[in-house]
Amino acid sequence: MSVKRQHYVPRVYLKNWETRVSSKSEPRKYFQGIYYYEKDDLGTGDGKNKNSVLWESRLYNIDYELSFIIPSCPIIEEDYIAQIDAKLTSRGVDAYFNGEVLKDKESLKQHFFKLDEWEFRHKEPPMNLAKRQATLSDIKSIHSYTLEDALDDVVEKKWQPILDDFIHQMETTVPLNGIDEIRRIDESVVVDLIKMVIFLMCRNPDFDYLGILPKILNIFRKPLKDITGTKNTVDVEDFLQIQQNAAWLRELYNGIFEVPEGYFYTMKTTAQSTFQMILFKTWENQGSFITSDKPAFLHNLLVEATNNNAIYCPLTPDYLVMITKGEKHSLRDVNFRMANNGLIKKFNRMILSHANKAIVSDYKHLGYLL
Incomplete structure (x- = not known):
């Protein structure tokens, strides 16, 4: 806290x-x-x-500017990725990279450093595009x-x-x-x-x-x-x-x-x-x-x-x-x-x-x- x-x-x-x-x-x-x-x-x-x-x-x-250190700090990385997952859930959206849904925390972690290439789609109704810039800004506001x-x-x-x-x-x-x-x-x-x-x-x-x-x-x-x-x-x-x-x-x-x-x-x-x-x-x-x-x-x-x-x-x-x-x-x-x-x-x-x-x-x- x-x-x-x-x-x-x-x-x-x-x-x-x-x-x-x-x-x-x-x-x-x-x-x-x-x-x-x-x-x-x-x-x-x-x-x-x-x-x-x-x-x-x-x-x-640890904010987005310093997030490049999280792979070497596993406990911080776990917290950071969990917060991203929570942000997506609260917005009712899924993240996609190269057309593939990032379906779990492991996939979010794997593609985190290509965050600016993600797109976002609403869970319901399925596949409708969500506001990309607002969602990215929300994720980049995370602090661990x-x-x-x-x-x-x-x-x-x-x-x-x-x-x-x-x-x-x-x-x-x-x-x-x-x-x-x-x-x-x-x-x-x-x-x-x-x-x-x-x-x-x-x-x-x-x-x-x-x-x-x-x-x-x-x-x-x-x-x-x-x-x-x-x-x-x-x-x-x-x-x-x-x-x-x-x-x-x-x-x-x-x-x-x-x-x-x-x-x-x-x-x-x-x-x-x-x-x-x-x-x-x-x-x-x-x-x-x-x-x-x-x-x-x-x-x-x-x-x-x-x-x-x-x-x-x-x-x-x-x-x-x-x-x-x-x-x-x-x-x-x-x-x-x-x-x-x-x-x-x-x-x-x-x-x-x-x-x-x-x-x-x-x-x-x-x-x-x-």
């Missing part, structure tokens, strides 16, 4: 930053919300309802909400239980040997949390395969412009954007439906064999972690004096995870460390630098956090 606002930073995730806030427009009116900052205006947070930020319209919907619905089941409904289980085990498990920072917890709990972190990376519309996809598309940019001519520059850019969106949604599909290929699968399997996790918790009264419109990100800078290269994700204002290379097959051994104000500021500056346009905090002013 479609909703107008599709949040690429889940509301259930942002809920952990909720506090008593007021907006810039009504500073004396307080409500439960988050403090929102544009990246180029960090002076004072603007109190907002978490439902009102970090969303785009129909972000995960498969990804949107699946994200709700796979991420939104599971985020908080997985997070609570992970933090509970980390807070209550005795360190190895009773003295060091390592807690050995259920590996399944760690894997579940890592999957949620990867989803936070992949479901963002700015996800670009860690910079690889733009480079690939750029290879085709000049040849396409040469072929189409300089006057069609906008058409080329629109075409490349559609290809990028399609590649991104295909990766999201792979992750949601656990297809054993692609970015999500590679990251998850690599994590299980070679990654380790560090959980940071803020000291009391030392500040809190911010988050952003890119809540999970890969920090990879070779020029840093110390090696901070890893995946980072603030979980709540009090907890942040760092996922990095470690001893093989030791994912369940999670390092638990405390963060003072200096370390909190370091992580927050990192979060800010990777944000696209906006950050979120439970503080109205960021001076103590940055």
